[in-house]
Amino acid sequence: MKPDAVRGHLDGLILAVLESGPLHGYAIIEALQARSGGALDLPTGTVYPALRRLERAALVSGAWSTVGGRQRRTYTLTRAGRHALARQRAEWAEFSSVVDAVLRPRTIPEAAS
Amino acid sequence: MTTIDAYVSELGRAVHGPARVRRSMLREVHDGLVDAVEAYEESGLDPDTAQARAVADFGSVAELAELYQAELTARRGRVTALYVAIVFPAMMLGWDLLWRAGMTWGPPPGPEQVERVRSLATLVDIVTVAATGAALALFGLTFLRSAPPRVLTALAGVTAAVGALGTGGLSVWMNVAWMDVVSMTVVGDPATATADSTPGPAMLAYSVSGALLLATLGVAAGALRTAISGDPARSRRGRPRSAPADATGYR
Structure with missing residues (x-):
């Protein structure tokens, strides 16, 4: 998938990946790639500023902690982040169903009457 | 390396x-x-x-710098707004307490000057409250992911500068209006000083306020510098424009 197509949805995708528990930056990148089956092709460097943006909006909280013997910045979904994720899901479901309804080829002529 | x-x-x-x-x-x-x-x-x-x-x-750095800069600029704006929202009410409160305790001023020199000083003091309070309100609003806006960081930070810098210059200028004017008493409290001449014009607290209050206003001007300059030099066209330093125009616009 092209980076431009992903760009507007990156924040929501990150929130979704953090839903199951706190992760550090590289683990988030790995999770995004794993969950998309490797189809997400965006510069990995865009994830870090996105995390800072989500942190600024208080949707995630970031803190340095020791993971695997190394200092890492770990991000946790906040309560506001969970709400934002739920909202984003609902919006996406509506959006995709509308686009899908319009884009779907009309194979059955009777349906058009 | x-x-x-x-x-x-x-x-x-x-x-x-x-x-x-x-x-x-x-x-x-x-x-x-x-x-x-x-x-x-x-x-x-x-x-x-x-x-x-x-x-x-x-x-590439050329492609990403803009995204990182946007977050740093937003942080600068948030810090600046918070600074104004804390320092200005604190100064107003501090002076209020001093005035109420009657520690800064000697006996009023005349009803005319008292009136002028009083209206100037009201103006200082208005500037303080306005700057604090604007700063709180800007602080809140930094929590919106869609708010433009450079605009917020520039506005926070302007708020800090206008607040510092406004309250500082009015305070100087106010002191000129009451010059005799001020010089007495600052110098603390034992021959003319009265019991309720203690020079110590007044001197301290002037120094602290002066230092805070200068620091505020420094903070304002920092915010304006970040907002202006956070210009993506500049931070790329002439590198080809490879990042899409909407690279900072994730929502």
Whole structure:
């Protein structure tokens, strides 16, 4: 998938990946790639500023902690982040169903009457 | 110097902002690249190729600097707004307490001057309240992901500057209006000083307020500098415009 197509949805995708528990930056990148089956092709460097943006909006909280013997910045979904994720899901479901309804080829002529 | 170190310092040169946040961001980028290199090495690549691959996946500095700068600029705006929202009410409260305790001023020199000083004092309070209100609003806006960081930070800088120049200028004027008494309290001439014009607290209050207003002007200058030099066209320093125009516009 092209980076431009992903760009507007990156924040929501990150929130979704953090839903199951706190992760550090590289683990988030790995999770995004794993969950998309490797189809997400965006510069990995865009994830870090996105995390800072989500942190600024208080949707995630970031803190340095020791993971695997190394200092890492770990991000946790906040309560506001969970709400934002739920909202984003609902919006996406509506959006995709509308686009899908319009884009779907009309194979059955009777349906058009 | 490894490929990763070179990359991180190049990114560091391209962005600026509050030192602590900037350091933390660069450190995080460095850690993330080390993680990526390790993953590539585990999959069998030699160290040099692994580093080159990790840096290539990351994206070019020219393409990313704008995104990192947007966050640093937003942080600068938030810090500036918070500073104004704390310092200005604190100064107003401090002077209020001093006035109420009758510690700064001697006996009023005349009803005319009292009236002038009183209206100037009201103006100082109005400027203070307005600056604090604006700062609180801007602070709140920094929580919106869609708010433009450079605009917010520029406005926070202007609020700090106008607040400092406004309250500072009016205070100087107010002191000129009451010059006789002020010189008495500052000098503290024992021959003319009355019991309720203690020079110590007044001197301290003048110094603290002066220092705070100067510090505020410094904070304002920092915010305006970040807002102006956070211009993506400048931070790329003439590199070709490879990032899409909407690169900062994720929502």
